[in-house]
Amino acid sequence: MARWEPGTAERLQRAALELFTTRGFERTTATEIAESVGLTERTFFRHYSDKREVLFHGQDELVRTFLAGVDEAPPDASPIEVVAAALGSASSVFTDERRPHSRTRQAVIDENPALQERERHKLASIATAVTGALRARGVDELAATLAAETGVTVFAIAFTRWIREDEQRSLADIAADVLHELLTLTAAAQDSGRLPR
C-alpha cells in the first residue's frame, strides 16, 4: 500500500469518529485509531498532530470559504450583506452527504468540555478572520466586528439546526432564515422606540 495513498486521512478520520462515539474521546488513543484500520501510529501522526485535530483539521478550509464569500460580495454591499455572502459560501461546503458526519462529530464534541472550548476557539478565529476581511474592504472597526460576530452567531445557530435528526433543509437555507429572523428581531426593537440611548 502506498504511504501517501489518497484517502488515508479520511480513513483515519472515520475510524476516529467511530471509536470516539463507541468508546469515548478520552478513552481512545491515536494508536488505537490507526490500528483499527490497519495503519501505524506513525502514519496517524503524519496526518494529524493529535487525536483532537482529527475533529478540527477542516478549520483552515472553513475560514477560507468564509473569506471567499467576503471576496465575492459586490463592492457596494453593506457589512451584513457581505456577511450573508460569507455564510452562503461557508454553508455550501456542508453538503447533505456530509450531514451524518457533522452530526456524529458534534455529538463527540458535545460530550467533552475541552472539545467545546476548542470549538469556541474555532468560531472566534472565524470571526477574527472575517473582521479583518471587512476592515480590508474599508468597513470601520465597530461595524466590522459586529457584522463578523453576528455572522458567526448565525452560522453556529444554523449549524446546530442543520444537524438535527429531522432537519431536511440545506445549511445555506437555514442560515438565511436565521439571519432573517435576526433582522426581524432588530427591526422590532428599533420600531418600538424604547431602547435606551
Next chain:
Amino acid sequence: MARWEPGTAERLQRAALELFTTRGFERTTATEIAESVGLTERTFFRHYSDKREVLFHGQDELVRTFLAGVDEAPPDASPIEVVAAALGSASSVFTDERRPHSRTRQAVIDENPALQERERHKLASIATAVTGALRARGVDELAATLAAETGVTVFAIAFTRWIREDEQRSLADIAADVLHELLTLTAAAQDSGRLPR
C-alpha cells in the same frame, strides 16, 4: 487577625493581579499570592479554588445581573429590548472605580490562551442563562438564542472599548451605542432587499 476578616478575598485578588502583571500568570503560584500579603496558602484556598479563579470569581454575580435586567424588562418588551435591559443591568456593575481593575485583569487574560478560553466559556454561560430567561418569558427558541447571543456579543465589544485607556464613557452608554450600531447595520441590510432568502 480574624480568619474571615472581610476584604481578604479582595486583598488576595489585588495581590494576584499585581503578580500576574509583573511576573506573568504562569509563573505565579497561589502560595506566592498569599505570602505577598502575609497570608497562607491555606487562606488562599479558602477563598479561591485555584489562581485562575481569582480572575473569574465574579462570574456568577455577572450572570445574576444579566438575569435581573431580564426580569425588570416590561412584560411586552421584545426579545432585543429585554436584552437591552439585561445589558443595562450588567453594565451598571462596572463602575468607573472598577475600570482600572478590569483593564489590568483583561491585560492578564489577553496574554494567556487558556485564560482566553476560560473567558469565552464565561460569555457562553451568560448567553445560555439569558437564553433560558427569555424562553421562560415565552420567547421561542430561535429568537431567544439569537437575542441572547447578540446581547453577549454587544457586551463583549462594549467591554473591550470601555477598558481602552482613552475611554471616558460608561459601559452602559457604550453598550447602548454598540447595540444601536447593530440595529443600524441590520436595517441597512434589510433595506437593501438583496439578502438571499
